[in-house]
Amino acid sequence: MAKRKSAENRKHEIVLAVLKQADKVGPDRLSATMIAREIGLSQPAIFRHFPGMKDLWLAVAAHIESVMKKKWDKALDPKKEPPEQLKKLVMTQLRFIQAVPAVPGILFSRELHAGNKGLRQAFFGIMGTLHSRITQIVREGQEIGHFTNNNSPEDSAFLIISFIQGLIVRWSISGKSFNLVEEGERLWGIQMKIFCEERGVS
Amino acid sequence: MAKRKSAENRKHEIVLAVLKQADKVGPDRLSATMIAREIGLSQPAIFRHFPGMKDLWLAVAAHIESVMKKKWDKALDPKKEPPEQLKKLVMTQLRFIQAVPAVPGILFSRELHAGNKGLRQAFFGIMGTLHSRITQIVREGQEIGHFTNNNSPEDSAFLIISFIQGLIVRWSISGKSFNLVEEGERLWGIQMKIFCEERGVS
């Protein structure tokens, strides 16, 4: 018999085990048996804490949302200039993904896309929140003259999120073979000025 | 008994069925039974054409690679100016993904990430080829003075691929709720000048 823990602690432990194992075998191949083995419990013990796998995934999403929002809050410092705030937020996001590398896989899992509508809504909400935070910073930057282009802050935010997502995709496909944050820092500087003097685009 | 076809034709038919069904249920939940049902065969018929699922996925990757390369070749027109070539290549890629929407899912499948090393290498190779083609165009553009920044063409290409991938990720998570090519065209113009006049970046 495994040592007992309070339901609350055990639930948290299970969620962490899911994130750890989902990175190894993928969200859609992760079974209750694997999760249980990871923390030294029997398989039915998982279903004592969560009615079904769907609920377990929703708990995982809630955990990710909570941690991300905390990190974003921490990263934002209204005393700093918008460009620096922006960079900090982007790097925070990259650092988080590197620390919890299961997230991109969950974003593309079938659990999310086909199986579990609530899970997709949760992640859609998370992305929306990130988008609106970035939009806000860009808007402030424009107002005080940091970004003098007249693009909509919303579209600028989309491009910044693309920068993040695209980098993560490459990192993922490469087998996580480079440091996400370092590569992000390197390219961020370039992204901020690339093609500025380009001519003749159609 | 289903009507007979040559092994070659049947293999091709199976690959197309995989791409169709993978978009619906996801690569990791796609079973031989579903594929067989799609084309009106019995489940074991699949294993007559492919020794195992791994081999089937490799055939899918080979198909994707072949089609993509053809499209890239078609999109390139050395008579046109590099910026226009670039845009055309990017839009071609977006058009392809919209036509074969299973691809992003495969890119993040666990079949690719955990189960099937060859599959990951195949896609890594495809991305590498795209990267070098973009790099080449950027380099030419720099040489004849279209892109007057001094960023490495390789890094510029990474950023352009990020633009593509990031857009695809957003499209995917949104439930493919917008037109990928149209949104790509719209944002491409912005990407080409965003933050140009930004000051004070750290």
Place this chain on the structure above:
DNA sequence: TAGATTAGTTATCACTAACTAACTTATTAG
């Protein structure tokens, strides 16, 4: 300390996965 509560267990169910063996029959080469 006695008894309620509840985190854990084992055993099992119904189901689906990839895959195999053995058989059948359509197509085609000689």
Place this chain on the structure above:
DNA sequence: CTAATAAGTTAGTTAGTGATAACTAATCTA
């Protein structure tokens, strides 16, 4: 026309899935 080839079949195996029922025992509270 016949015989070989090979594309299909049915009927299984083995292994793993989520989930449930019934039981056990550690912990908490009165």
